[in-house]
Amino acid sequence: MTFSADRPTMIEFKDVHKYYGDYHALRGINGTIKAGEFFSLLGPSGCGKTTLLRTIAGFEDISSGVVMIDGKDMAGVPANVRPTNMVFQSYAIFPHMSVAENVGFGLRRDPRSKAEKAQAVAEALEMVGLKGYGNRAAHALSGGQRQRVALARALILKPKVLLLDEPLSALDKKMREHMQVELIKLQRQVGITFILVTHDQEEALVMSDRIAVMFEGEIAQLADPETLYRRPATRKVADFIGTMNFIPAEILSESGDKVEVEAKGLGRATLDISQAPARTGETPVVGLRPETLTLLYDGQPAAERETEGVIDEVIYFGDMTYYDVYLGGTDVEVRLSMRNVPGRPVLEVGAKVRVAWSPQALVLFR
Amino acid sequence: MKQGTGLGVYAVIYLVFLYAPILILPVFALNDSQVVAFPLKGFTTRWFGEMWADANLRSALLRSLVIAFSTATIATILGLFAARASVRYRFPGKPAAMGLIMLPMVLPDIVVAMALLIVLLSLSVPLSMLTIIMGHVLLCMPFAVAILTSAFQSLDRSLEEAALDLGESRAATFRLIILPLVMPGIIASFLICFTISIDEFVLANFLGSGKPVLSVYIFGQFRFPAKVPSMLALGTLLVLFSIILLGIAEYFRRRGVAKAGGKDSGGFL
Numbered sequence: 001m002t003f004s005a006d007r008p009t010m011i012e013f014k015d016v017h018k019y020y021g022d023y024h025a026l027r028g029i030n031g032t033i034k035a036g037e038f039f040s041l042l043g044p045s046g047c048g049k050t051t052l053l054r055t056i057a058g059f060e061d062i063s064s065g066v067v068m069i070d071g072k073d074m075a076g077v078p079a080n081v082r083p084t085n086m087v088f089q090s091y092a093i094f095p096h097m098s099v100a101e102n103v104g105f106g107l108r109r110d111p112r113s114k115a116e117k118a119q120a121v122a123e124a125l126e127m128v129g130l131k132g133y134g135n136r137a138a139h140a141l142s143g144g145q146r147q148r149v150a151l152a153r154a155l156i157l158k159p160k161v162l163l164l165d166e167p168l169s170a171l172d173k174k175m176r177e178h179m180q181v182e183l184i185k186l187q188r189q190v191g192i193t194f195i196l197v198t199h200d201q202e203e204a205l206v207m208s209d210r211i212a213v214m215f216e217g218e219i220a221q222l223a224d225p226e227t228l229y230r231r232p233a234t235r236k237v238a239d240f241i242g243t244m245n246f247i248p249a250e251i252l253s254e255s256g257d258k259v260e261v262e263a264k265g266l267g268r269a270t271l272d273i274s275q276a277p278a279r280t281g282e283t284p285v286v287g288l289r290p291e292t293l294t295l296l297y298d299g300q301p302a303a304e305r306e307t308e309g310v311i312d313e314v315i316y317f318g319d320m321t322y323y324d325v326y327l328g329g330t331d332v333e334v335r336l337s338m339r340n341v342p343g344r345p346v347l348e349v350g351a352k353v354r355v356a357w358s359p360q361a362l363v364l365f366r
Numbered sequence: 367m368k369q370g371t372g373l374g375v376y377a378v379i380y381l382v383f384l385y386a387p388i389l390i391l392p393v394f395a396l397n398d399s400q401v402v403a404f405p406l407k408g409f410t411t412r413w414f415g416e417m418w419a420d421a422n423l424r425s426a427l428l429r430s431l432v433i434a435f436s437t438a439t440i441a442t443i444l445g446l447f448a449a450r451a452s453v454r455y456r457f458p459g460k461p462a463a464m465g466l467i468m469l470p471m472v473l474p475d476i477v478v479a480m481a482l483l484i485v486l487l488s489l490s491v492p493l494s495m496l497t498i499i500m501g502h503v504l505l506c507m508p509f510a511v512a513i514l515t516s517a518f519q520s521l522d523r524s525l526e527e528a529a530l531d532l533g534e535s536r537a538a539t540f541r542l543i544i545l546p547l548v549m550p551g552i553i554a555s556f557l558i559c560f561t562i563s564i565d566e567f568v569l570a571n572f573l574g575s576g577k578p579v580l581s582v583y584i585f586g587q588f589r590f591p592a593k594v595p596s597m598l599a600l601g602t603l604l605v606l607f608s609i610i611l612l613g614i615a616e617y618f619r620r621r622g623v624a625k626a627g628g629k630d631s632g633g634f635l
Contacts, residue, residue, distance in 0.1 A: 059527055079530045092528035096546050106532035157532065 007034040009071075010161060010193045011056060016065035018051055018217075025051050027217040029065070033195065033210075035160075038187050040196045040204040043214035044240070052214070053163050053197045058082045070160055085154035086163040089170070091146040093138045099125070100134035102149055106157045124152040127186070144175050155190060164196045168203065180206055201241045205229065213237050229289075233277045235365040238287050244363075245293075245334040246285040247327075251366060261286060261364060265327025265334075266307055269359040276364040284366040292361035293336035295323065295353050297344065302356040309334075311351045321346050325355060388605060395599040402594055414603075417596035426583035430564050433495055433579060437502040438559035444503070445510025445555055446548075452511070453518040464511075471508035478504065479572035486573070493575045501569035506559040513558065513619065517551025550618040557615035561608050 011033040018026035026048050033039045041049035054060040055067055058079030067074045069083060085106070094102050104121045112120070125131055128148040133141075141149065147167055154162055164183075168176045184207055187194045198204050204211045205225045212222040221233040232238035235246065249263040257273040263286045296302060312333060313324035320337050327334060336355065340346065347353065394402050398410035417423060451457070452464050470478060482501055491497065521544065529539040567581040578586060584600065587593040 057527075057531060059531075079527070080533050080535060084531075086528070086531045088524040088528060090522055090524050092522060092524035094525060094528070094543060105529070105534075108538075109533060153528075153532065 007036055009033070010035040010037070010069065011195075012066070012068040013052075014066040014068070016052070016055065016067060017063045018048075018055065018060060019063045025217050026055070026062070029217075029219060031212060031219055031222050033161075033193060035070075035193055036191050038184065038194045038196070038207055038209045040198055040208040040211045041214060042198055042201060042204040042211050042240075045199055047214040048217040049197045049199075049214050050165060053086075053165055053195060056082075056161065056195065057084050057086050057163050083160040084163055085157055085159040085161075086165065087147070087150045087154055087167045089165045089167070091150040091167075091170075093141070093146050093149055095139040097138055098134065099130065099136045099138055099141070099149055102138050103134075103152045103156055105153060120156055121152075124156040127155070127189075128152045129182075143170055144179065147171070147179065151186070155186075155192070159192060161193045161195060164194060166197055166199070168198070169200075176203075183207060205241070213240065215240075231274065231277070231363060232287070234280055235282060235285065235287070238363065238365070243290055243335060244287045245290065245336075246287055246365075247332055247334065249284045249286045249364065251284055251364075259364060261362075263362070265309075265330040265332040266305070266357065269305070269362060271359060271362055271364055275360070275362055276366070279366050282365055284364065287363040287365060288334065288357065288361055290322065290335045290337040292358060293334060294356040295325075295336065295338055295347070296356050302354070304356070304358045306354050306356045309353050309355045311347055311349055311353060314346065314349055316346060323347065323353075325353060327355070391598050391605060392602045394595060395602045397595070400592055400595060402598070413595040413599040417599045420596070423580075423583060423587075423600070426578050426580045429495060429577065430580035433498050433502060433570075434560045434563040436499045437506055437563040438556045440499070441503045441506035441510045441559045442514075442552060442555045445507060445514045446552065448507070448511050449514035449518050452515055453521075454523075467511055468508045470504050475505070475566075475568040479569045482569070483572045493573055495574075495579075497573040498570050498579065501573045502559075502563040502566060505566065505569065506562050509558050509562065510555040513555040514548065514551050516619075517548040517554075521547055550621050554615040554619040557611045557618075561611050561615075565604065565608070 009032045013029045013031050016026055016029040017024070029052060041052055043049045051060055055062050056069070056074075058074065058077060074082065094105065097105070100118075100121050103124050104117055107117045107120065110117060121134060122131075125133060128151050130145065130148050130152065133145070133149075138146075138149065147170075150167070167183075168179055171179060180203060183194070183196075196204070196207060205228075208225060210222065210224050211228055213220045213228065215236060221228060221237045223231075223233075228237070228241055232241060232244075238244045238246075247263045247266060249261045252260040252262055252268070254260075259271045259273060259276045260268065261271060261284070262268050266286075269286075296306060308328035309325040311323050312326050313322075315322040315324075319340060321340055322335055322337050324333050324335050326332065334355075338344070393406070395413055396409055396411065397406045398408035398412075399406075448464070448467055452460065479501070482497075482504075486493065486497055525543055525547070526539055529543045530536070534542065565581055567585065570579045571582050571585075574582060580600075584597050587597050
């Protein structure tokens with residue numbers, strides 16, 4: 001991760017609310033996005049992430065609150081004078097124009113000479129890997145090419161912020177993964193703040209310096225990908241990002257920076273306070289990622305703790321095998337993933353196993 | 367199979383009844399006889415010449431062209447506003463407003479004609495080409511709105527936002543993006559309104575002054591048997607003209623839909 005916290009602030013939200021009639025689409029958004037950051041707004045459909053992006057672009061008025069870009073309050077500033085450019089979900093390529101006319105559209109008011117503008121268009125096309133495509137008709141391009149044109153068209157204006165509204169959702173899996181890497185490279189190359197809207201948690205984890213996870217018009221957690229994955233702030237965030245096992249637990253004591261819990265099937269464990277995010281009033285559970293659990297083979301000692309279990313389900317993925325395991329004598333089932341390495345045969349349903357785990361990998365939701 | 371044959375015969379008979387009378391027009395327009403009756407006498411083009419020599423007919427044609435051109439222009443411009451509002455904006459009373467605009471499509475022309483005539487006379491508005499244009503605009507609006515709505519619907523909203531986002535003003539966005547992309551719809555709307563207006567009879571007869579437009583003039587000429595063949599010649603030209611105009615309109619409508627990347631959802635041809 002290239003993000004560093006000492007960068008200047010590019011965008012700031014202060015208690016932003018948005019109503020559509022009675023519908024409360026944004027419910028008090030606060031947060032900052034740093035200059036040069038690759039930032040993602042992640043959440044399920046209808047969570048307000050696109051609405052928030054559009055308030056930055058100036059396509060949506062906010063009902064109350066403040067949106068600042070580069071230190072300036074954007075209230076009353078129309079979209080066409082904001083220092084932002086957008087790559088639309090549909091790409092919005094002008095179908096009646098050539099590729100070069102599309103890319104050069106934003107330069108119409110630029111005082112530079114025709115030759116200089118043509119040069120800028122050619123450079124922008126080269127940057128997105130479409131060198132020599134200028135004279136093609138825009139409506140004859142493939143999905144991936146359209147997206148590159150949309151990128152070139154937005155970046156040619158050297159905006160302070162590039163807004164990307166689910167730009168990869170229309171591409172097939174291979175193309176999507178390819179474009180993820182290209183976008184990261186492009187962002188490092190141009191150094192512009194990128195804000196990506198996506199519902200794909202994997203995409204957000206791969207691409208972002210920081211991610212804001214949104215549910216129902218609120219930011220549930222704003223953090224870097226690793227923190228988000230390892231220390232989700234709520235059970236809902238944990239459930240949305242990757243896979244997590246939730247095990248019923250009882251809080252035995254809480255003193256200073258330690259919390260002692262009794263987790264069903266695992267036993268007692270002492271957690272650091274950093275593993276126990278703020279209370280949300282839920283029934284206490286501890287969360288464990290599948291890859292933090294390991295099956296021990298005969299004679300292998302556990303590094304920290306171990307517990308007995310019985311395999312209930314085996315899901316073979318080639319490089320990995322997922323096991324669903326009942327923890328010793330309980331109805332608690334956890335999923336764990338094991339790499340398939342030579343000398344370790346895939347186990348069968350019903351096999352009695354020992355499961356190794358680490359108290360440091362636990363997160364307590366309460 | 368038998369059932370299929372029966373339906374086929376029915377379809378053929380249906381089409382013959384529908385279109386055969388129109389074929390009578392060119393047949394008798396080229397027949398060398400004043401009497402419209404079989405057997406045919408011989409081939410001639412003199413009825414076309416006679417038609418063109420008629421000064422009253424030429425001025426009636428001119429009036430009709432002026433009316434049709436004005437009607438098509440006004441209806442298309444108003445239709446542009448209505449279609450844009452109906453596709454893009456939400457406002458109170460929208461269903462009612464759109465319903466009222468589309469209503470003349472199903473109202474009997476004679477009812478509209480009578481109502482307008484009564485209102486105009488009671489307001490002591492003198493009947494003229496202007497009053498006919500007003501009536502025709504009313505009649506053409508549903509068609510203009512239907513065509514232009516389909517043009518606006520196939521326009522991706524983010525195209526407009528993209529142009530704004532790239533720094534253009536709203537006016538420039540309309541001129542550079544929206545107008546070129548709905549232009550095929552505008553042309554189609556203009557041509558169809560023009561065609562509707564030029565052969566409209568009821569309103570033109572009710573709302574016109576003493577100087578007849580083409581359709582009214584043709585009807586008047588049918589009282590004189592000697593004039594009938596030249597009117598058939600005129601009719602022949604009008605049929606050809608209408609087919610060409612509708613063909614052009616449909617071409618532009620389809621091209622517009624294809625250009626905006628939409629799927630074709632029916633049309634007039």
